[in-house]
Amino acid sequence: xxxxxxxxxxxxxxxxxxxxxxxxxxxxxxxxxxxxxxxxxxxxxxxxxxxxxxxxxxxxxxxxxxxxxxxxxxxxxxxxxxxxxxxxxxxxxxxxxxxxxxxxxxxxxxxxxxxxxxxxxxxxxxxxxxxxxxxxxxxxxxxxxxxxxxxxxxxxxxxxxxxxxxxxxxxxxxxxxxxxxxxxxxxxxxxxxxxxxxxxxxxxxxxxxxxxxxxxxxxxxxxxxxxxxxxxxxxxxxxxxxxxxxxxxxxxxxxxxxxxxxxxxxxxxxxxxxxxxxxxxxxxxxxxxxxxxxxxxxxxxxxxxxxxxxxxxxxxxxxxxxxxxxxxxxxxxxxxxxxxxxxxxxxxxxxxxxxxxxxxxxxxxxxxxxxxxxxxxxxxxxxxxxxxxxxxxxxxxxxxxxxxxxxxxxxxxxxxxxxxxxxxxxxxxxxxxxxxxxx
Ligand code: SF4
Ligand code: SF4
Numbered sequence: 001x002x003x004x005x006x007x008x009x010x011x012x013x014x015x016x017x018x019x020x021x022x023x024x025x026x027x028x029x030x031x032x033x034x035x036x037x038x039x040x041x042x043x044x045x046x047x048x049x050x051x052x053x054x055x056x057x058x059x060x061x062x063x064x065x066x067x068x069x070x071x072x073x074x075x076x077x078x079x080x081x082x083x084x085x086x087x088x089x090x091x092x093x094x095x096x097x098x099x100x101x102x103x104x105x106x107x108x109x110x111x112x113x114x115x116x117x118x119x120x121x122x123x124x125x126x127x128x129x130x131x132x133x134x135x136x137x138x139x140x141x142x143x144x145x146x147x148x149x150x151x152x153x154x155x156x157x158x159x160x161x162x163x164x165x166x167x168x169x170x171x172x173x174x175x176x177x178x179x180x181x182x183x184x185x186x187x188x189x190x191x192x193x194x195x196x197x198x199x200x201x202x203x204x205x206x207x208x209x210x211x212x213x214x215x216x217x218x219x220x221x222x223x224x225x226x227x228x229x230x231x232x233x234x235x236x237x238x239x240x241x242x243x244x245x246x247x248x249x250x251x252x253x254x255x256x257x258x259x260x261x262x263x264x265x266x267x268x269x270x271x272x273x274x275x276x277x278x279x280x281x282x283x284x285x286x287x288x289x290x291x292x293x294x295x296x297x298x299x300x301x302x303x304x305x306x307x308x309x310x311x312x313x314x315x316x317x318x319x320x321x322x323x324x325x326x327x328x329x330x331x332x333x334x335x336x337x338x339x340x341x342x343x344x345x346x347x348x349x350x351x352x353x354x355x356x357x358x359x360x361x362x363x364x365x366x367x368x369x370x371x372x373x374x375x376x377x378x379x380x381x382x383x384x385x386x387x388x389x390x391x392x393x394x395x396x397x398x399x400x401x402x403x404x405x406x407x408x409x410x411x412x413x414x415x416x417x418x419x420x421x422x423x424x425x426x427x428x429x430x431x432x433x434x435x436x437x438x439x
Pocket of ligand 2: 073074075076083084105106107108109110111112113122123
């Protein structure tokens with residue numbers, strides 16, 4: 001043994017070594033037979049860890065063995081100081097996280113779960129902890145306002161339910177409402193909150209209406225009967241509110257006959273696919289990119305778009321539901337589109353910061369990060385040299401367009417939903433007319 005090793009060993013209490021030992025013909029004498037006395041390595045109070053792991057959903061935190069693999073993949077760590085291992089260390093030191101801002105930073109993006117060898121599951125731990133914080137009256141005001149809007153109006157923005165289908169007026173095609181049709185349809189389109197109410201979401205809704213109509217799809221929407229899917233409220237800690245919204249949507253959907261439920265929002269897709277069945281609502285549900293991708297051969301493109309485009313994988317379509325190909329198939333079908341991937345893509349895609357209630361908590365998160373996740377993602381998109389950032393989640397156009405401005409890249413990167421790019425290539429005259437009218 002080297003002097004260095006011996007010096008280290010001298011400081012350790014309770015070391016035993018067998019001077020001469022051979023086991024199965026292998027010489028394990030001296031250093032090689034070294035044994036240490038069993039020592040206590042956890043001198044921390046375990047109350048906080050016991051409390052959290054006793055919550056339904058909190059159990060897996062106990063399995064963290066502190067390998068640290070989750071830290072470099074956590075997007076918040078890239079702009080701050082965060083990750084499941086760091087949360088575990090805080091809990092291990094006796095912090096129950098109830099008054100800790102860290103409770104609200106996780107976007108439930110699932111990148112840590114992808115690499116964790118022990119399946120420590122923040123997608124269950126965070127909602128369980130946040131639910132407790134809400135019960136104790138300790139939640140950000142911003143979130144309280146959104147929950148109140150969802151409760152009263154059925155959407156996070158607090159808009160009138162009667163205006164939910166106002167976007168349809170300017171679609172340029174007939175947008176059928178299923179209650180008015182009074183018959184079964186092939187496709188019921190769940191439009192979702194931001195597609196229904198946000199001006200940039202409206203652009204995607206109208207583009208979808210035109211594309212479905214041109215493809216000859218038999219489709220309709222729920223109109224003012226549609227309510228928020230509630231998935232982001234669930235992961236933000238309001239499971240009761242999620243269940244209330246889900247039950248209302250399930251009751252509404254039960255009144256109508258349709259073959260497929262096609263949704264514009266990956267968060268809604270996640271809710272309908274993975275969480276509504278337990279509440280009695282089972283549907284043949286598809287994200288709109290999954291529905292349209294097999295139909296590309298039927299799409300007649302009248303214009304070349306001539307765009308170098310990069311694509312942002314939404315966490316709730318990609319990592320949460322393993323769909324990476326459908327959006328790319330649509331983009332690659334558009335004549336003139338060149339797809340350039342960012343370094344973080346597909347399974348290792350980088351979060352926009354809108355998941356897990358992050359859509360409503362930028363002001364809560366901002367003091368704890370050097371820049372917003374959307375800003376970091378925009379920088380990555382700009383670095384590819386692409387002129388367009390294609391998206392397919394209604395949270396993203398507004399988040400990324402704000403980030404394009406705040407990072408000083410205005411005029412350099414155009415943010416477009418894939419459905420807008422498809423629509424432009426299929427219906428160029430619609431855009432030429434709109435642009436001429438705007439001038
Ligand atoms: S990857 Fe999993 S086990 Fe390793 S430190 Fe992170 S949470 Fe703990
Ligand atoms: S889910 Fe995403 S944001 Fe949350 S801790 Fe894991 S990697 Fe970080």
